[in-house]
Amino acid sequence: MEIQGLPGRLLAHLGPAIASGELPAGTVLRAEELEAQHGVSRTVVREAVRILESMRMVEPRRRVGITVRPRGDWDVFDPLVIRWRLAGADRSAQLRSLGSLRVAVEPAAAALAARNASDDDRRELGALAVELTVTARAADLESFLAHDIAFHAAVLRASGNEMFAHLKDTVGAVLTGRTEHRLMPHRPREYAVQLHREVAEAICAGEPEAAERAMRTIVVGALEELDATLTN
């Protein structure tokens, strides 16, 4: 999944540095300096910078240098950008944005899943709902998180829409992030687990409206909890 080799390493330094605001918009980097600072050759620096350019995070210009572009220009849907932002200073803003995106997408995905899911998809969702119930009761947060991620990924995939399906890693990152940063109750709420069961049942039964409604309740609830936590 990651970019390999030395350019990957360089990217793993530059990306987070820019995303975190350590290198704010307008900062000018010079390729030669990057070579020296990281002890790599021109080739490596250029490839890393090219990738950042393709993410619209920097703009190299002759006679000037490599300029950091304002946040508004970045490819906010790029998985790497999302990860870097989640790890850095504006984690809150990123979580909020992603929360709204989930509110828009996941209910629609659930409705589509109720129409399009294959038998295997439905079976998997049923099984995951059971796992969620069990791990929640056992207060096994780690397993619960893993199954929660798998559940939402399964719904997105079952929707049959490739673009929805591709949001699974992003949603996974959000769920992981809020657990890591203690933005969640110590123990999964029973009513949230109940809602997941409802989603699974509605999709299995082929009831789009019910699936959409239950999923909407889940993601709206998550967004509200997030807002409540972040504004404090």
Next chain:
Amino acid sequence: MEIQGLPGRLLAHLGPAIASGELPAGTVLRAEELEAQHGVSRTVVREAVRILESMRMVEPRRRVGITVRPRGDWDVFDPLVIRWRLAGADRSAQLRSLGSLRVAVEPAAAALAARNASDDDRRELGALAVELTVTARAADLESFLAHDIAFHAAVLRASGNEMFAHLKDTVGAVLTGRTEHRLMPHRPREYAVQLHREVAEAICAGEPEAAERAMRTIVVGALEELDATLTN
């Protein structure tokens, strides 16, 4: 916006070739061949390939070559990938996916806009609604398209969510695409224009539910028309 220089040119060949299926998944390219075929140096080839790698469209491996990855792996949200797919063979599938995405996102964006839009945003939306009405009546398809794109972009931006806002180019590409490929009525439908006015009015009046409802009608209608056209 584009990637500059020779790597950009190379990318403009390779990207569409892969997206169109001309180079199907599993195809193995060799860097040396690409150099010869395009008359460029290793440097250029490597940078272009790196970018494709960051889009997850290819995977370079030592002793093997540069392998084209299956469609399912691609970064389907990358603007370049979207454009290449829209230009190529699976334009239909891409339009369908984007249609569903619009159905999910734009109503939510309209609702948010009714809450968060600035006074300037509201003014702009009002003005654009007027323009849409006028150009529709004049059957000036070109102007209508431009204002339609601007209208949807304005709603997305007014939502205050950066991720929604970044979908403006994508939505613009969809609208342009369906006009270009005659997937639209010769003359904008009066009832569609009416709905745009309703969206603008609801956002101006700060009525989220009304804005969301009207926008949903618009995008659902667009998706249904698309489906009807493509299945024929």
Next chain:
DNA sequence: AGCTTGAATAAGTCATACCTTTGGGTCTAC
């Protein structure tokens, strides 16, 4: 048959030389 080993191959990296664009300073003409 299974394991080891080695050689061939293709990408990865480095160093260097040179090209091209462009920003800014200077010099001139008015």
Next chain:
DNA sequence: GTAGACCCAAAGGTATGACTTATTCAAGCT
């Protein structure tokens, strides 16, 4: 003194040759 043309230096852009490293495949050994 200001406006314009002009030139130079600085920075990225490209090309190339030498070398490194990982990986596959097959030959050969046990």
